[in-house]
Amino acid sequence: MDVWHQLAGGFAVALLPLNLALAFAGAFLGTLIGALPGIGPVNGVAILIPIAYALKLPPESALILLAGVYYGAEYGGRISSILLNVPGDAGAVITTLDGYPMAQRGRAGEALALSALSSFIGGTLSVIGLTLFAPALAGWAIRFGPAEYFALMVFAFTTLASLAGKDPVKALISSVFGLMLATVGLDPGSGLPRFTFGELKLYDGIDFLVVAIGLFAISEVLVLMEQSFLGSARQMRVTSTRVSLMVFLSTLWTILRGSVIGFFIGVLPGAGASIASAVAYTTEKRLVDREGTFGQGDPRGVAAPEAANNAAAGGAMVPMLTLGVPGSGTTAVLLGALMMFNVTPGPMIFQQRPEVVWGLIASMYIGNLMLLVLNLPLVGVFARILTVPRWFLIPAIVTLSFVGVYAVNNSAFDLLFMTGIGVWGYLMRKFGFPLAPMILGLVLGHLMEVNLRRALAISGGDVGFLFQSPISLALWLLSALSLFLPFLVVRFGRGRA
Amino acid sequence: MRADRFVGLFLLALALWYGLEAKGLEAGYLADPLGPRAFPLLLSAVLLGLSLFMVFRPAAGVGVGFPAWKGQLAVIASFVVYSELLLPLGFVLATTLEVAFVARWLGASWGKGAAAGFGFSLALYLIFVFGLGIPLPLGQWWPA
Numbered sequence: 132m133d134v135w136h137q138l139a140g141g142f143a144v145a146l147l148p149l150n151l152a153l154a155f156a157g158a159f160l161g162t163l164i165g166a167l168p169g170i171g172p173v174n175g176v177a178i179l180i181p182i183a184y185a186l187k188l189p190p191e192s193a194l195i196l197l198a199g200v201y202y203g204a205e206y207g208g209r210i211s212s213i214l215l216n217v218p219g220d221a222g223a224v225i226t227t228l229d230g231y232p233m234a235q236r237g238r239a240g241e242a243l244a245l246s247a248l249s250s251f252i253g254g255t256l257s258v259i260g261l262t263l264f265a266p267a268l269a270g271w272a273i274r275f276g277p278a279e280y281f282a283l284m285v286f287a288f289t290t291l292a293s294l295a296g297k298d299p300v301k302a303l304i305s306s307v308f309g310l311m312l313a314t315v316g317l318d319p320g321s322g323l324p325r326f327t328f329g330e331l332k333l334y335d336g337i338d339f340l341v342v343a344i345g346l347f348a349i350s351e352v353l354v355l356m357e358q359s360f361l362g363s364a365r366q367m368r369v370t371s372t373r374v375s376l377m378v379f380l381s382t383l384w385t386i387l388r389g390s391v392i393g394f395f396i397g398v399l400p401g402a403g404a405s406i407a408s409a410v411a412y413t414t415e416k417r418l419v420d421r422e423g424t425f426g427q428g429d430p431r432g433v434a435a436p437e438a439a440n441n442a443a444a445g446g447a448m449v450p451m452l453t454l455g456v457p458g459s460g461t462t463a464v465l466l467g468a469l470m471m472f473n474v475t476p477g478p479m480i481f482q483q484r485p486e487v488v489w490g491l492i493a494s495m496y497i498g499n500l501m502l503l504v505l506n507l508p509l510v511g512v513f514a515r516i517l518t519v520p521r522w523f524l525i526p527a528i529v530t531l532s533f534v535g536v537y538a539v540n541n542s543a544f545d546l547l548f549m550t551g552i553g554v555w556g557y558l559m560r561k562f563g564f565p566l567a568p569m570i571l572g573l574v575l576g577h578l579m580e581v582n583l584r585r586a587l588a589i590s591g592g593d594v595g596f597l598f599q600s601p602i603s604l605a606l607w608l609l610s611a612l613s614l615f616l617p618f619l620v621v622r623f624g625r626g627r628a
Numbered sequence: 629m630r631a632d633r634f635v636g637l638f639l640l641a642l643a644l645w646y647g648l649e650a651k652g653l654e655a656g657y658l659a660d661p662l663g664p665r666a667f668p669l670l671l672s673a674v675l676l677g678l679s680l681f682m683v684f685r686p687a688a689g690v691g692v693g694f695p696a697w698k699g700q701l702a703v704i705a706s707f708v709v710y711s712e713l714l715l716p717l718g719f720v721l722a723t724t725l726e727v728a729f730v731a732r733w734l735g736a737s738w739g740k741g742a743a744a745g746f747g748f749s750l751a752l753y754l755i756f757v758f759g760l761g762i763p764l765p766l767g768q769w770w771p772a
Contacts, residue, residue, distance in 0.1 A: 182760070182762070185760070185762040186760055186761075186762065298687060300678055300681050300682060301682075303674075303678055304639060304675065304678050304679070304682075307671055307674055307675045307678065310671050311646060311668075311671055311675075314667065314668050314671070318653075318664035320660050320663070320664060321654065321660070321663065321664050323653065323654060323664050325650075325653060325664055325668065326646075326649060326668075349707070352703070353700050353703070353704075356696045356699050356700055356703065356733075356734070357695055357696045357700075520736070521734055522730070522731040522734035522735055522736035522740075522741065523727075523731065523736075523744050523748075525730060525734060526726060526727040526729075526730035526731055526741075526745065527727070527748060529703075529707070529710075529726065529730065530723050530726065530727065530748065530749065530752065531752075533707075533710065533711070533714070534719070534752065534756065534764065537714065537764070537765075538756070538762045538763075538764070543711045543712060543714065543715065546707075546710075546711035546714070547708060547711050550704065550707040550708060550711065553707075554704060557700075561692050561694070562631060562632070562635050562692060563632075563687070579667075580667040583662065583667060584660055584661075584662045584666075584667070587661050587662050588659060588660055588661060588662075591661065592656075592661035592662075
C-alpha cells in the first residue's frame with residue numbers, strides 16, 4: 132500500500148544518525164521540561180526553536196527535535212503529579228487525582244511505571260492514527276479554496292476560544308491581538324508598509340520567535356516568581372518502577388479507550404491534552420468505577436489520563452500538518468517554527484515535502500520507544516530535577532531565552548522587545564486572557580488575510596462567496612455553534628440551579 | 629469598578645487607535661477589492677465589539693493582585709540591563725551577574741548565585757560555541 136511505502140521512506144529519514152540523536156535529545160529534554168512544574172511543552176518548544184534554527188538543521192530534523200520535546204513533555208508531566216501532587220504541565224492535572232494517592236500508599240513506583248506504559252500505548256496508537264488519517268484528510272482538504280480556508284481558520288479560533296479558556300470573549304480578544312500583530316510589516320498584496328511607524332526593523336513583520344519566547348518563557352518566569360512550589364521537593368527515593376502484569380492487564384481497556392478518546396480530542400482544534408485527559412478520566416469513572424475507588428489511588432485513574440494526554444499530542448499534529456491550521460498553542464508554535472524553515476504545512480505537504488511529514492511521523496514511533504525506556508528505569512533521574520532550587524531554575528530559563536533570541540537575531544533591540552512581550556503576556560495571564568489564541572493569531576494572520584483577499588478577488592468583492600460552498604457553510608455553522616454553545620450551557624446551568 | 633471594565637476600556641482605546649491607523653491605508657481596487665485596509669479594519673471592528681462586551685458585561689470581579697511586584701519589577705529591569713550589557717561585557721560575565729541578581733531576589737546568597745551563574749554560563753558558552761558552533765558574545769571591553 133502507498134502509506135506503507137511512504138512510511139518506509141519516513142523511516143529512512145528518521146533512522147539517520149543525526150535524526151535519531153535529535154529524537155533522543157527531544158525526548159530527553161521534553162521529559163525534563165514536562166517534569167518541571169510551570170514549564171510545559173509550549174515553553175520548552177519555544178525556547179528550543181532558536182537553537183534548532185541557529186544550528187542550521189534541515190527542517191525535518193528540527194521538527195523531529197521540537198516534536199520530541201512536545202510529546203516527551205506529556206510523559207514528563209506525570210512525574211511531579213504523582214510524587215508531589217503538583218502537575219508538571221496542563222495535561223497532567225488529572226493525573227494527580229489518583230497518582231498522588233497511589234504514591235501516598237507507597238505505590239509511587241507502580242504509578243510511575245503504569246503511567247509510563249499508558250503514555251507509551253497512548254502515544255504509539257495516536258501515531259498510528261496519524262499515519263492513517265493524516266494522508267486521507269490531506270487528500271480531502273486539497274480541494275479547499277480560499278473561502279474554505281478562511282472559514283476553517285475562523286473555526287479554529289472559535290473552538291479554541293470556547294474550549295481553551297474560561298472566558299470565550301477574552302480568548303477571542305487574545306486571538307485578535309495575534310492577528311493584529313501579524314498585520315505589522317509590508318502588506319502581502321500591495322507591498323505597502325502597515326503599522327511600521329517608519330521603523331525599518333518592522334518592515335519584515337514582527338518576529339514570530341521573539342513573540343513566542345517572550346510570551347511563553349519570559350511571562351512564565353514572572354508567573355513563577357509568584358509561586359513557591361518549584362524546588363520545594365525533598366529528595367525522593369523511587370526505588371523500583373515496576374507494575375505487575377495483573378495490574379497492567381486490569382487497566383488495559385482503560386488505556387485503549389483513553390488513547391482513542393485522546394486522539395480524537397487532540398484532532399479537534401482547540402482541545403488539547405488537558406481536555407483529553409479530563410474526558411478520558413470522567414469516561415472511565417462512569418464506566419468502570421463500580422467500587423468508588425477513583426480518586427483514592429485507583430491505577431485506572433492514572434492510566435486513563437496518561438494514555439489520553441499522550442494520544443492527544445499525536446492527534447493535534449493531524450490538523451497542523453494536513454491543514455496547516457493548528458488547534459493548540461504548542462502546535463501553533465510548531466507551525467511557526469516550520470514556517471521559519473520555509474516549510475508551509477497544508478494538504479500539499481505530503482507531495483511537496485514528504486521527507487518532512489513522513490520523517491516526523493516515523494520519528495514519533497521511535498521517539499515513543501525511547502521515551503518508554505527513558506521513563507521506566509530512569510524515572511528517578513527525572514524526579515531529581517524537582518529538587519533543583521527555584522532560585523537557580525528561574526534565572527536559567529531567562530538565560531536560555533536570551534541566548535536563543537540572541538543566537539538567531541544578534542540584536543539587543545529584539546531582546547528588549549522580547550522582554551516587553553513577556554510583560555504583556557504576564558499581564559494578559561493575570562487578567563485571565565489565554566496566550567495560545569494570540570500565538571495562533573500571529574501564526575495564521577498572514578494566511579487568513581491572504582485567503583480572504585483571494586476569495587474576494589475571485590468573487591469580485593461579493594462577500595456571499597465566503598458562504599457558498601457546502602464545506603465553508605458547514606465550517607461557518609460549526610464556528611457559530613462552538614461560539615454560542617458555552618453561553619447556552621451557562622444559561623441552561625443557571626436555569627436548573 | 630471591576631478590573632475587567634478597566635481592561636475593556638483600555639482595549640476599546642486600542643481598537644479605536646488601531647482602526648484609525650488602518651483607515652489611513654490605501655483602499656482596494658479591482659483585482660484586489662479588499663486592499664491592505666479592509667482586514668485591519670475588520671480586526672478593529674471585532675476588537676471594538678469584544679471590548680464593549682467586556683465594559684458592559686465584565687466577569688464577576690476576581691481581585692487581581694501582584695504579591696511579588698517588587699521582585700518582578702526588579703527582574704524586568706534586570707532584563708533590560710542584561711540586554712544592554714550582553715555585548716560589552718560578554719556572555720559569561722553578563723550572565724553570571726544576571727543569574728546572581730535574580731537568584732538574590734529569590735532568596736539565595738550573592739555568593740551562591742554568582743557561583744551557580746558562573747558555572748552555568750561557562751557550561752552554556754562551551755556547549756554553544758564549541759559544541760554547537762553558535763557564536764556568543766565574548767565581550768568588547770576586554771583586550772583581545
